[in-house]
Each structure stands twice: as C-alpha cells, then as structure tokens.
Amino acid sequence: FNSQDGLHPSEKLLSIAKQLNKNVEDLDFALYMDEQDPLRHLRNDFFYPKMKDLVSTDVSILDAEEDCVYFCGNSLGLCPRNTKQHMDVELDKWAKLGVQGHLNGVLPWAHCDECVDMDMARLVGAKEGEIALMNGLTVNLHLTLISFYRPTPTRHKILCESKAFPSDHYAFESQIRLHGYDPATSLVCIEPRQGESTLRTEDILKKIEEEGDSIAAVCFSGVQYYTGQLYDIPTITAAGQKKGCYVGWDLAHAAGNVELYLHDWNVDFACWCTYKYMNSSAGSLGGFFLHERHRHNDFPKLLGWWGHAMDTRFKMDNKMDLSPGAYGYRISNPPGLLVVPTKASMEVFNKTSMKELVGKSRLLTGYLELLINRCYHKPAGAVDGDGDHVYVDIITPSDPKQRGAQLSLSFNINVHQVINELSRRGVVCDKRLPHVIRVSPAPLYCSFQDVHRFMRYLADSLEAAKNCTEPVDSSKHH
Amino acid sequence: FNSQDGLHPSEKLLSIAKQLNKNVEDLDFALYMDEQDPLRHLRNDFFYPKMKDLVSTDVSILDAEEDCVYFCGNSLGLCPRNTKQHMDVELDKWAKLGVQGHLNGVLPWAHCDECVDMDMARLVGAKEGEIALMNGLTVNLHLTLISFYRPTPTRHKILCESKAFPSDHYAFESQIRLHGYDPATSLVCIEPRQGESTLRTEDILKKIEEEGDSIAAVCFSGVQYYTGQLYDIPTITAAGQKKGCYVGWDLAHAAGNVELYLHDWNVDFACWCTYKYMNSSAGSLGGFFLHERHRHNDFPKLLGWWGHAMDTRFKMDNKMDLSPGAYGYRISNPPGLLVVPTKASMEVFNKTSMKELVGKSRLLTGYLELLINRCYHKPAGAVDGDGDHVYVDIITPSDPKQRGAQLSLSFNINVHQVINELSRRGVVCDKRLPHVIRVSPAPLYCSFQDVHRFMRYLADSLEAAKNCTEPVDSSKHH
C-alpha cells in the first residue's frame, strides 16, 4: 500500500490487477483492494450515511439499508462516532458544574482548544506554539492579513489565483480597501494559460519574479477548491519570500487531505477550516498557523484578552502581556462545544498518519481516475458533439503530487440532470454547473468498493438522464 | 410582582413583609416570595447544579442532594434542559445526512444562525436586519470598530470607561495602533471621582462635551463587569452622537439581564456574548447589532462570503453582492453545533419577556441588597479596623435603574478564605481579590430562597474563615 515508489497509482493498480489476473473494472478487484487496505477499519469510526436516511434517495431503485456513496468530504466531513459520547460528557459537565466546567473535566473550556491543537499541529507539520484553533477560516485569514499585509506605495499587491475561493477573494479586496488601495490595481490574480484549467508552477514563479517587488503578500489555496490542484507550496513559498513577500496559504481543502510541512516549508502564515477533511462539524473552529520565526513579531494585530499570557490573564489590569506565537492571535475565549467534534476527529487521525493516509488516498483517487478514464475518456479524433457519447475530462492534475483526494470531472454535457439521478441513487458529491462534478473519496472512510459503486451509479445516472439531457454544448466545456 | 411602581425594591419588600407580618430575614418570607413569583417554573427549564456534583463542595457540612447556590450567571449561564435533546437531533442529522444537513432538518446549518436571531433581537430591542449571530464578542467588537473607528488627525480618540473589561481595552488599543495612532493620546478612559467606584452620568456627559470633537467612537459596556453599574445607554448615546461620535456598546453583562431598546435608542453598533445571562454555553456565538440607518453604509469592513446575499452567494463569481445590514458583516459560515444551546436558551426566554424578567430581577437583587445591608452595613461612626466586624460595601448602585442582577460586594477583609468557605458550601460566585465578591441571582433560574441560603452560607463562611482571615486592611477597601 505504499504508493510512493515512483509508479503512478493507476500503473500500480494495473500491475496489481495483472498479478492477480483480475480486471480493475470488476467488483472483485475493488473488494481485494479493500481487504488489503490497512486503514479500512477507520470507516467504522464514522457514521457513514445510509441510503434510506438521505433526503434525496429513491429507495425504489436501490437497497435502502446500504451505505450511500459519500464523496463529499471536500465539503463536509462525516461525523466521527465518538462525537456524541464526548458531547454528552461536556453537556453533562455544564449541567452539573456550571462555570466550574471552565477548569474541570475532559475539555476544560478555558483551554479546550489547547487540548487538541497539538494533534492538529501534527497533521499540518507545525511545531508547538505555531498553531491556534479559533474563529472561522475567513476570519482567521483576515487576522493574518492584518499582520502580514501592510501595503506601501511601492509594495501594495496581493497575489492570488484567479478564481480563488470567493471568501478569500472578498477578504483580499476588503483588506486592500481597508488600507486605501484599489483591488483593480492591487489584487493580482494569476490565470491559467489559454485552454488550460490549472496553473503551472513555472507561471506562478514567473509572475512572482516579475511583480514580486510590488507584492506585499502571496496567498494561494493549498488545494484549489474547484480544480483540486495541489500547488507546490514549498517552491512558491520560497520564491515569494526571496522577493521580499510574505507567503500564506488557505489550506481549507488541503488540511487532513495532503501531507503538509508548514514549519519546514517556512510558510509565514496559514489558515484552514476543520469541517472538510478534518470532520469537525459544519462551520467549526478554524485552524491558524504562524511560523515560529514570527513568534515575537511586532506586526499590527487585532488583540483580545485570550491573546494575553495565561498566567497573568486574570489579573485584569489592562496591561497586555501578549502570548508569543499563534496563541497571541487568539481574541475571544474558545467555544467548548466546538472542540468536542474536533477531539473526536483527532482521535481517529491519531490512529494513523498523514503519510499513511496519503498512501491510501493516492491509490483510491488513482483508482477513480483509472476507471473514469477507461469509461469516459474521449478517444483521439472523436468530436465533442457526436450524439450519445459522454466524455469526461478530469480537470484535476493526474500527477498524484499535484492533487489530494478530489477529482473535478468536467462533462461534455450539462450535468444538472445527472446530478439529480446520482442523488436519487445516493451518491453525495458536489456540482458546479453546468459541467463539473467534484468527487472526493476521503481515505479515512471511503473504500475501493465505494469507487466501484460510484462508477456503476454514474453509468446508471447517465443512462437515466439521457432523455432529459440538455443539448451538448462543447463551448462551455471546462 | 410589578416593581416598576416607583418604590425601591427594598421598600417594596419591607412593605410586603409588613402586610404579612413576617420578617424579611426569615426563610418564611423568602418562601412566600417564591410562591408569588410568576416565573418560578422557569428554573425547571435548566439543569441547576447539585451540591454533590460541584467540585468544590464538602458534603460533610451540607445536604448533598440539595441544589447549590448558583449566583454566577454573570459569568456562565446554566445549561437549558432542552440543549441535549436539540444537540442529539443535530448530531443525528450529521450522522445520517452528512452535507445534506446544511439545508435540511430543524437547524439547517447553512442558515442556522438565522433560525434564532430574531428571538435574540427581541431581547435587545432590535429590528429585523439589525442582528447577526457570529464569532466571539471581542472579534465582533473589532469588526464594528473597523467600520466605525476611522480616526483622522482631528478626530482620533476612543472614549471608554477606565477599567473597561481587559479584552475591550486591548481591542481599543490595537485598533488605535492599527491606524498609526498612540493609545496614550487616543484612548480616553473616564475614571470615577475620587473615593467613588462608579461613574456618574453627568461626568460622562461632561467628558463627551469637552472632548467630543476629537472622539471618533464612544464605547462603554452596558453593565460594567466589575461594579455591576448599568450606564444610561440612551442618554450617553445621544450625547456622543450630538458631538459627531459613533456610539457603540459592549453588552456582555447587559444582554438577557436588563431591558434594552437598541433600535429606539439609536445605538450605532453593539456586541455581546451569549454565554452569560443568555445561557448559550462557554465561548458560544457572539451577538452583533448594527442600527438600521447604517444598513447600506459604505464603511470599511472585513468581508467574507457569508456577507454575500444568499440568493447569489453560490454563483461563486467573486463579485461581491453584499447583504444589507448586520448580515453583511458575517464572514464565515456559522457553526451549527453552537446554535443548538442558543436555540434551547431562546425557547426559555420566549416564555417570558425582558420586562417581566427585569420585574423579578429587581425584587430578587433588591432582596439580596436588603439582607446584605441589614447584616453587614457599617454603622455610622464604626471604625473599619475594629476587631471582628465584617462590613460590606455594595459597590453596585442601589438605584435599580442603574444595575441588573449583579451586586459587587466589597468586604473590609480579604475574601480569599471566605470564598473557599463559600465554595465548600456550594455557593458559586465570582471573586475579585482581595476584597470583592460578585454575586448575581439570575432571575431565570434563581429564587428568593437561594438569596436566603446565600446569606446563611455567607454567615457560616465568615465564621469559618475567621481563624484564617488575613489582617483587616482598610486601605484596599474598594
């Protein structure tokens, strides 16, 4: 199960199939792969939704008792089974102890965030003092930009990817305006080359080289939400820093999904949410990283009492004694009930490592890629609009080092009706109309069999949607 | 139970006692008052901690099965009984539906905050569109200051109370620094007069009159955390605005405690937490108020996708279409699990009104004041250091219109040991060493009998602490 041996996952899968004398398209093969999966038991640590429970399924065409196909961990991770148990403990503590719960129990609320942040640090490659758990993702992005984006007339730009996640885009624009600059001239968004969907590292580096002297902060997402592309974080970070820029990352789709070494990569700052691959419930606490070398920075900050050193915090003498590092960026006291699912999730992650998880993930997503390409690859010479044929172009890079679990599938048809049919069959994934479906087999709880079932339901859905399919419109492809 | 008839609550209580031919100091009287209390049943809507469950109690000196005396609602409100039930529903939804929980169920997570914010609006006197529920209190304070504190060389000050809550103080300082000004010259903190503990409205108005032209924002707490003083919000607001200042309020200790009419009072902005009198769990979602007349303001803001109008938010075209009013200040998507206790708490508040609650509260706190004054008032001519006598000076104003549920009791002895003894007896309250104990009989779940029991345990504690009491030190009194 070690996929880090140079072979592309699909080659590896084909060679395993060959050794076994099996066809990768047979259920048999998927079942074999699940048997070999050293992490397959982790699925039992989650509540995996059943067909009968989803609001969208049509139980007349499927087995109601079966698990659904949950390929939406890039949007909202599943509920760790221990969550309810831990929640009951905290609610019971509140009921029985009231305010004494701040300093007692499993998660003393006054420092509940500190009970799990080192577990999280391990997942993103951070050291003690570099991590805080607080607020929401975009709020944290603002807090870092208040410190790291300090524009001057000669260095006032923020460099980001075109089609950055909307929230990040609005954060950049409003930060630029806050300082009296104009996003039209201060926000630089790199576009992919004509006819391409993803950014080339060389183009990013070129842009940094060209405009770096006027760029205050470089801020990309680690894994692009739409394309699923994983950027080369260490290379881009180093290039930006060489030009005197601060370099930060929105790791919403990267944390818990790909291997990260934020400290070693010398990343200046980073933020992420914990409700996607980190399975910590909708809108839960955000993650925040500040590199150790900024530990004692004197940058502007939005301060609050929770950034005050703990041992003197309750002197309440209004003399700020700032915690060094990430803790100094904490503002409000932490919400105990949100740390509960995070704790439950970290307990599952603690049974493995990002290395091991990525090993599985590459094979699992590679398997999905392999089957999609086998079934829906446009043969050379085929015309897009040729009658019944449905083709899929995988926008996400094929290079496993340039992606995580997600594949963004671009169809040569409008997928509106297909999505409906997939939903009726209990496939939970994410649409970006008109042409794109994003699917993410999260390795903590998805199986090779799930991938196989997805392929079957996709075929059924395409068939069922045929009559309703809107006219093929190749111009909108991508 | 209508205390708004001009009589001071203690006079009212004495007149009731006289009619009944009872002594206010007798348990009998407290029991009678509880019987007459139209809100007494609301206590059953909360888990009221038992003596045996607290970590501090000594069951050898009390009845383990008895309720404790919970006078700490000014710090952390008790757990509404429905919380667990609502939590189970949301956790079950997550388990069964995964991401489909965003748009389904009792609290669809994508707009769970909107399910309760009108209930909260009623409690603070706000209109639709003026309220948002998000982040923590100090974070929200920063978000409002980003909009409302825009210093210029001639108008760069923030006016606040001396001994503002530390978090607010740090927020003010850091906002001033963010704009390149110096707190030493831009942060104006009003002190009480020599020998007084609370601020006089006339002094605040005088300061505003004197310095108003250079003040950008006036920001006080509604109820002062240390003294329990309720400021005259409408008068101070109007005075500040008359001088061209924006006027905002930190309502941490006021929301759910006193009657508020934020809209009618023309308050510019306000923030509060929901974990004190609003019983919504430690560190839970903050409240945010923006007056309707700022609904379409073009002030600087820290923007995120959750401020984007809902109907176009998921077009994801990175063109900001800002929600008007308070919703435009939302940044990150809301945490579903934190709305759960808020919902449970609002359900209890929905059974009454702030008017009715304050009616009870004035009598309840008036009863506490009456008994404290009877037992511990320093007789004229008595010397502070005279041997065994313990005197209490109530810092909090006696005028019921100038306070909420809390009384801040300043002792002529160091209360360190007294607090320990109170804790052993199951009295949960808040100490500010060396001399002050803050006690808050929250009217939603505290009774007249609780006040009576508090008095008994206080007497016992003073007696028990006698041997350990540090020397009387009248200089630190206040």
Ligand SMILES: Cc1ncc(COP(=O)(O)O)c(C=O)c1O
């Ligand atoms: C008056 C006041 N302001 C601010 C705060 C800080 O609140 P938070 O930690 O929720 O930001 C508190 C907390 O008790 C408070 O009482």
Ligand SMILES: Cc1ncc(COP(=O)(O)O)c(C=O)c1O
């Ligand atoms: C890349 C990225 N950035 C920002 C956000 C917004 O997160 P939040 O609402 O937690 O601030 C998301 C949410 O999905 C995201 O995927």
